[in-house]
Amino acid sequence: MLKEDIIALKKSKNAVILAHYYQDSQIQDVADYVGDSLELSRIAAKVDADIIIFCGVNFMAETAKILAPSKKVLLPVKEAKCPMAMMVTAEKLKAYKLAHPDRIVICYVNSYADVKALSDVCVTSSNAEKIIKSYKNQKILYIPDKNLGLYLKDKYQLDIDVWPGFCCIHNNLRIEDVIQMKEKHPNALVLIHPESPLEVLKLADYVGSTKGIVDFATKSENKDFIIGTEEGILHPLKKLNPHKSFYLLNQGLTCFDMKLTRLEDVYTALLDETFEIIVPENIRIKAYESLKKMLEMS
Template sequence: MSAALESSAALYQRVKRVIPPFEWPVFAGDIAAILQLKQERRAVVLAHNYQTPEIFNCVADIAGDSLALAREAMHVDADVIVLAGVHFMAETAKLLNPGRTVLIPDPQAGCSLAESITARDVRLLRERYPGVPVVTYVNTSAAVKAESDICCTSGNARRIVESLGVPRVIMIPDEFLARNVARETGVEIITWAGHCEVHERFTASQIRTLRRENPGVVVLAHPECPPDVVAEADFAGSTAMMSDFVDTRAPARVLLITECSMSDNIAVRHPGIEFVRPCNLCPHMKRITLTNIRTALEEMRHEVSIDPAIAARARAAVERMLAVR
């Protein structure tokens, strides 16, 4: 362990503000092993913004929101992709990299949004609303994507809806994201009653209370939050957009209305900013750990596979999204 601690000392300097010194020895051995295994396997780790700091800052080769990971997954120079995120993200990486091995450290890392809708549900919606295009959030299974016209992320949802040039769309499965986009675009949006179990717990009254308790705080909200929460915020956007806001505006005190590891990861590079942390954890993201990333690489286990017939149609919906700039 002492060798691992010594070799990872520089990495600890990145995260020392958010990981106490007594915790670091617990992580150092796995980090050193993962860095070695990545070289041996010609592997890269893609990590979502909600991963914990020791993953996000110390073993990830590419980190970001769903859109960034989807785009970057197509250009990685590697034989193996380890997706430090949830299952739909690993499926998306596989869709865009059919010739590469994609591993998910814990196949039970799911998503309440993805679990809220099935491919059959989409087919029934099409029957009920013939001719209305289906815009599907990437937080869905490949089977649901395969029934869709085009995908979107929280970072490009408005742009995707507007790109269709139609007065009415079906947008699934996140009801709150759809309602927030409808307000911004004026497009009539048929919604589905799916919700993120992290973001649906925030309330407008909670935001008002936090403002009173933290004078001058700048509030940034994720568009998966209920519309009245978004209305209370100073800015609403994807995790990448929130991160960019902090990078460029550098508010003295900021409140991120999203999964709480996001604040830790941004705080690493902004020591002078105070982060107010209303901590809603995603239980699915937290199933990913250094230990199971290491095990996935050691044993090459939990490989993601998608039925080719589903994959071809799902890939088309994702590629249509990526073609919209």
């Protein structure tokens, strides 16, 4: 019933619902578009709608607002925040830049607008490898995810300084998790998100973004997969591959903030048009430049 109410209200207000792969399955099923940060950024920039309901965490809704300033962007749960994005502040980044003016600042999309505004280019886990590689002869600062930065530093021998931030979910993955799961499922391929520690990534059969993992598993002829990313991904994986089996790498792969959004919150957000994302225009313009560069380089 609630689902039908949401669909009717969405139509009457010319709204679209964007949902990240890590959202609850009920939210994914009511969304117009489900994707990872890169896909959702692209959609936000071009979608024909007056209102975007962003089911995810606040930096994602903020990114949508930066890319689509004329649209009203709403985050159904005000408290949904990514802990990693809070690990870098504009003040600390300004201080770093003063001390290291020769470093190109490459900023993971999991960050706030004022941090993006101080950066040279943004990346997501889908395009980080391609974009960072294109700066391989320069000195780089990568913020705020140390794990993705260390993974690419190791893979391409880059001169890259990494900010000490991390995702509280992926950073907990351990070598023992891979060993135990491989013992239980010896024929399974191990697919892991690059926000995980380097020593764990070195044991993976495939390292890639959430979308990359979905595509890899869908195209693969293998039948079993061990999944090292947030459990919300199991929903699209099972929908697309009903005859394949997926096992989470460990049982702690649930992002608390991503799971705050309920159907009731989506309905209320549509009805009352809460909670609107506002980005000051002087910051938005600068942050837009680093996101635009990312979209051009992807």
